[in-house]
Amino acid sequence: MGWLIEPGFFASAQVHTALVIGAAAALVSAVVGVFTVIRGQSFGGHALTDASATGGSGSLLAGVNPLLGFVVGAVTAAGAMEAIGVRHARGRDLATGIVLGASIGLASLFLYLDTTATATTGATQQILFGSIFAPAPGTVPIVAGFGAASLAIILALYRPLLLTSISGDLAAARGVPVRLVGLAYMLALALAVALSSLAIGAILSTALLIGPPATALHATRRAGRALIGAAGLGIACTWIGVLLAYDSAHWFSDGNGLPVSFFIVAVIFLAYLISDLTTHRATRRSTAAGRTGALVGDRDPRAAR
Amino acid sequence: MRPAAQHHPHVRALAVDGVSVTLGGRRILDEVAFTVQRGQFTGLIGSNGAGKTTLLRVILGLQRPHAGRVLLAGRPRARRNRSIGYVPQKVGLDPDLPMRARDLVELGIDGHRLGIARPSPARRELVAEMLAAVDAERFADSRVGRLSGGEQQRILIAHALVARPQLLLLDEPLANLDLRSGQEIVSLLDRIATEHEIAVLLSVHEMNPLLSVMDRVVYLAGGRAVSGTTDQVIRSDVLSGLYGHRVEVLHVAGRILVVAGGPAATNGSPDGLPGAAPLPDAR
Ligand SMILES: Nc1ncnc2c1ncn2[C@@H]1O[C@H](COP(=O)(O)OP(=O)(O)OP(=O)(O)O)[C@@H](O)[C@H]1O
Ligand SMILES: [Mg+2]
Numbered sequence: 001m002g003w004l005i006e007p008g009f010f011a012s013a014q015v016h017t018a019l020v021i022g023a024a025a026a027l028v029s030a031v032v033g034v035f036t037v038i039r040g041q042s043f044g045g046h047a048l049t050d051a052s053a054t055g056g057s058g059s060l061l062a063g064v065n066p067l068l069g070f071v072v073g074a075v076t077a078a079g080a081m082e083a084i085g086v087r088h089a090r091g092r093d094l095a096t097g098i099v100l101g102a103s104i105g106l107a108s109l110f111l112y113l114d115t116t117a118t119a120t121t122g123a124t125q126q127i128l129f130g131s132i133f134a135p136a137p138g139t140v141p142i143v144a145g146f147g148a149a150s151l152a153i154i155l156a157l158y159r160p161l162l163l164t165s166i167s168g169d170l171a172a173a174r175g176v177p178v179r180l181v182g183l184a185y186m187l188a189l190a191l192a193v194a195l196s197s198l199a200i201g202a203i204l205s206t207a208l209l210i211g212p213p214a215t216a217l218h219a220t221r222r223a224g225r226a227l228i229g230a231a232g233l234g235i236a237c238t239w240i241g242v243l244l245a246y247d248s249a250h251w252f253s254d255g256n257g258l259p260v261s262f263f264i265v266a267v268i269f270l271a272y273l274i275s276d277l278t279t280h281r282a283t284r285r286s287t288a289a290g291r292t293g294a295l296v297g298d299r300d301p302r303a304a305r
Numbered sequence: 306m307r308p309a310a311q312h313h314p315h316v317r318a319l320a321v322d323g324v325s326v327t328l329g330g331r332r333i334l335d336e337v338a339f340t341v342q343r344g345q346f347t348g349l350i351g352s353n354g355a356g357k358t359t360l361l362r363v364i365l366g367l368q369r370p371h372a373g374r375v376l377l378a379g380r381p382r383a384r385r386n387r388s389i390g391y392v393p394q395k396v397g398l399d400p401d402l403p404m405r406a407r408d409l410v411e412l413g414i415d416g417h418r419l420g421i422a423r424p425s426p427a428r429r430e431l432v433a434e435m436l437a438a439v440d441a442e443r444f445a446d447s448r449v450g451r452l453s454g455g456e457q458q459r460i461l462i463a464h465a466l467v468a469r470p471q472l473l474l475l476d477e478p479l480a481n482l483d484l485r486s487g488q489e490i491v492s493l494l495d496r497i498a499t500e501h502e503i504a505v506l507l508s509v510h511e512m513n514p515l516l517s518v519m520d521r522v523v524y525l526a527g528g529r530a531v532s533g534t535t536d537q538v539i540r541s542d543v544l545s546g547l548y549g550h551r552v553e554v555l556h557v558a559g560r561i562l563v564v565a566g567g568p569a570a571t572n573g574s575p576d577g578l579p580g581a582a583p584l585p586d587a588r
Contacts, residue, residue: 174387
């Protein structure tokens with residue numbers, strides 16, 4: 001056990017903070033991310049991560065908590081995308097591209113100013129790769145508040161969101177205010193992106209948003225189970241990443257470990273790869289046996305006959 | 306012939322009253338008026354671009370008419386009305402959608418509500434009943450996006466019916482189906498209209514598959530509509546008046562063909578005529 005979990009892991013206050021913030025970010029990202037994948041808005045989600053980088057780097061200039069910067073950046077961008085983007089997929093794509101470009105441009109300016117002002121690279125590190133082990137003071141309550149708000153939006157709108165994600169016409173015919181539901185969802189997405197920017201950094205937060213949901217969606221054909229599976233997987237990946245980062249300090253003689261966001265993203269990617277490979281293996285095997293379409297965890301009752 | 310309808314001979318499920326719609330500066334619907342009774346099967350017939358989808362959207366409240374009104378069961382429609390079931394023309398379900406066919410049907414019960422539905426035996430039973438009604442039990446547990454077009458059509462009909470609407474609107478439900486699946490869907494809808502005593506309004510550009518079941522016809526052309534029984538509407542003089550030029554209604558081997566005819570259209574062009582086919586001997 002000693003080689004797996006280096007001494008002091010459970011006693012470290014830094015580790016406690018990292019596990020709590022990591023779990024919150026992973027949970028919210030996974031729940032929101034399932035809908036991001038269903039709605040085919042990964043690109044939009046990624047644009048929001050860039051916008052949160054802008055907000056985060058700006059917040060350091062202004063001297064406020066970076067998490068607030070992440071939230072303001074992502075929420076503003078989400079609003080801008082809704083305002084520019086008309087309802088059609090092409091308009092949305094365009095709006096996303098415009099917001100993304102503007103965000104990266106501003107972020108690079110802010111980060112440049114941050115580094116020249118403080119004469120360290122710490123600011124860039126913190127914004128781009130997260131600060132899960134050493135968040136600014138008072139961060140945990142803000143994480144809890146925004147996380148709860150994001151989850152509340154998704155759970156309250158669960159059914160209308162599913163319906164609008166399937167077909168806007170179907171939802172509108174049932175009296176669902178499609179535009180409003182989309183707006184609320186974008187707000188939840190912006191909050192989720194801000195939290196994962198804090199945990200694993202703005203440029204990597206797409207991984208937490210898309211990876212666990214994509215993996216979970218491989219394995220089930222029920223939305224509720226995808227939600228629970230993605231949440232469990234996201235939290236597990238984040239915790240394993242935190243553990244490995246903690247351990248990695250003992251791997252090198254100088255005591256400097258590797259970045260935690262690297263480990264989290266690597267574990268997420270590995271999980272996706274494994275699920276993808278097993279799914280394909282199963283498909284090939286079942287096809288060879290003369291059946292079609294039977295996937296692991298997704299057995300078609302007709303095919304099984 | 307229709308015992309259910311005879312119990313309530315004059316229950317108007319829907320009245321469209323002088324509805325006009327202008328889109329992009331063009332008049333798409335021009336004082337369209339007709340009524341639909343409960344337990345009846347009404348065909349909304351018109352060629353591509355005739356305004357069928359637009360008319361259905363007006364009835365649903367998704368498109369505001371520039372003039373006229375829509376009455377449901379004799380009353381003006383409420384802003385968010387849920388007593389109409391709707392099967393849109395294009396749904397395009399993603400093959401990877403994490404949803405079984407039965408889950409989509411269940412969303413039809415209260416998919417507009419906030420929060421998460423509590424599972425209950427009553428709900429499961431209602432869904433199972435609907436799946437049986439559309440003969441979809443075989444594929445109820447498959448991913449809905451991976452079903453065939455005809456199978457998805459049945460699931461969407463069940464989704465629309467599970468909330469027990471008084472009026473069911475279907476926009477070109479036969480468009481992607483082969484002849485047999487089309488006939489199955491049509492007789493299914495006919496049975497549902499009678500058994501559940503709901504009004505079915507179904508749009509098509511080809512009326513022949515509906516001839517055996519249609520109680521009434523609403524025929525759209527040039528933004529205007531005529532309605533009545535098939536015999537009253539699908540006649541050379543009535544349709545010529547609607548189109549504004551001479552058309553012929555031909556009965557050929559149990560099928561009805563509407564073709565341009567007379568001196569005004571000597572080439573026999575079937576342009577804009579639903580169910581039209583170039584007939585060499587009709588010239
Ligand atoms: N938003 C819009 N702006 C301008 N024109 C429109 C708009 N929506 C529809 N139209 C036009 O209105 C006409 C009727 O369209 P509609 O979709 O109602 O026809 P349809 O009868 O359903 O045709 P189809 O059989 O091809 O589905 C078409 O000519 C279409 O180009
Ligand atoms: Mg149409």
